[in-house]
Amino acid sequence: MKSPNTGLYANLAKYNLPYPEAIFDIQYFHMDPRPFYHLAHELYPDGSRFRPNICHYFIRLLQEKNILLKLYTQNIDGLERMAGILPSNLIEAHGTFATAHCIRCDKEYSQHDLEQAVLQKQVPKCKEPQCQGTIKPDIVFFGENLPESFHSHPQDAAEADLLIVMGTSLEIEKKRMAIT
Template identity: 40%
Template sequence: MKDIDKKIEGKLKQKDSKPDNPASDSEDSVSFDLTPELSKDLLEECKKTNRDPTEILVLLGFPDVAAMLNCMDKEDLYPVLESILLDPNPVAVLMSLEKQMSSLKNHRKKLESISTEEDVMKALQKANNIIVITGAGTSVSCGIPDFRSPGGLYDQINEKFNLQDPHLLFDINYLKTNPSPFFEFAKQLFPSADLKPSFSHYFIKELENKKKLLRHYTQNIDMLEQVCGITSSVQCHGSFEKAKCITCPSTMTGNELRTIIHNEGIPYCKNCSDGKSFYKPSIVFFGEALPDEFFQKIEEDCNKCDLLLVIGSSLQVEPVAHIPHFINEINPETPQILINNEIVGGAHEWDYFFEGPCDDSIKSLSQKLSWNFFATPNQKT
C-alpha cells in the first residue's frame, strides 16, 4: 500500500473513533483535518505516479465529487483538484460539493411550462430576481476570443509556448516558478481601451435598469460589464483592475501594470527588490480560491432567484458551473434558460435553448419584448 493511502486511512480512523455529531451538515461533522501538508502530499502523489485523483477523493469519503470529476476532460482534472485541495478550507468545499452532487444523481428535468420563445418572454416579464451567468461568449463579438473554441486562447497558447497543458499558463504554482510566459501573453489578454461592450452586456444592464437583475456572475476578466455600467456584478474570476505583489502588501492599478508589462515584461516589485517578487493581476488562477464576494452572495442569491439566464458560457469551471444545479436543488420550478452556441451542462435539461451567437439571440428576444434600449456594441460583421 502506498504511503499516501496509509496517511488517508489514519485520518479516517481518527474520524471514526470520534463521537457522531448530530449536525451532519456542518463542517464539524468531518472530524479529520485535510491539512496543507496532507493536501500537498495528495497532489504530489497524483502527479508523481500519474494516479487517478478521483481514487483519492473516494478514499477521503467524497465519492460523488469523484464521480463529478470523472465526467471532466483529463486536461481539466488536475487543475480542478488542485484548486479544491489548496483552498483555505478544502473540507468545507468538498462537503459542499458532495452534498450538491448527491442531490444531482437525478439530473434536472425540463419544466413543461416553458416550451416556446413566447414562454421565455413571459418568464422574463414576470421575474424580478434574475441571476445571469456569463462566459467568454458574451465578449466574442467585441473581438475577444474565447478559450476553448478552435483558434481560441488555448489554441494560441499551444502555438506560442511549449507547455504540456495550456492551463499551466493560468496555474498559480507555475506562475510563481516561471512567470515569463504569462506576462508575455498578458499583453494580448489586457482589455483594450477601444473595446466596447456587446449587445449582450447592454441587455444585462437593461435587466438592471428594469430592477429585474438580482446578480450578474461573470467568468470574464475583460471588465466590459463595468464599461456599460452594470453594478450588480460579481467578477468570479477576478480582473485586471488591480495587482498585488506575491510577497508583500504592495499594490498597483491595472493601468500601471499594463504599462510595465508592455515596456518591461515581468512587473517585479521594487519594494521587495529581490528579483523574484512580482505583481500578480487580481485574476483568479487555477489553485486559487474565488473572491470572498462570490461565497458571501451565492447562497442567498440562489434562494431568491426566480429566473436563471446562462449566456455564452461553457460551464466547465467550478464552482460557477454548478450554480444551475444549486438553484434547481433549492427550487426546481425556477426557469433556466441557455443562450449559447451549443448545449452545455451535460445531462442538465434547460427549459429553453437559444442556439447561436449570444448577441443574435438577445437582439431578437429584445425586439419581441419591445425593449428598445440604447447600445453601441463593437460587434463584428
C-alpha cells in the same frame, strides 16, 4: 478560448510551456510569469480591441431599471465594467484585471500600474523596496480559490425571480500534467 485548433490553448506553442494550461497555473506563474504577461499583452482588456456587446448592455439595462440582483461572470475581460455594470452588482467568479496584488507582500496595485506594464510587455514588480515581488492581476489561476465575493452571496439564487444563464456551458474541461 478552448476551440480546437483556433482557441487560446491551441495557440500557445510559442511560449514553450510544459502543458498549455501552465499559462494560467499559479505554481508555474510563481516559477516564470513571463509567458502569462506576454499573453496578457495580447488579451488585455484596454478597450481598444475588445468592446462590450449587446448582452453586456442588456444586463446594464436591467441594472438601470433596478431589477438586477447580481451579475455573475466567469470572464476576466472586464467588458461588464466597460458596459457600466457597477462593481456592487458584479461578482467576477474568475477575478479581474481591474485590481492586482504583489504575490509576495500582498500590496495592492492599481489597474493603471498593471496596464502600463502589460502594454509594455513587462513583468510588473512590487515597488516596495524590501519586496520586489511579482505583481499578479486578481484573476483566478488554476490552483487558486475563487474570490471571497463569489462565496459571500449564497442567498442570491433563492432571492432571484429569474436566473439568466448565457454565454457559457458552465463546464471546464481541464487536463493537467506535472510541472517538470
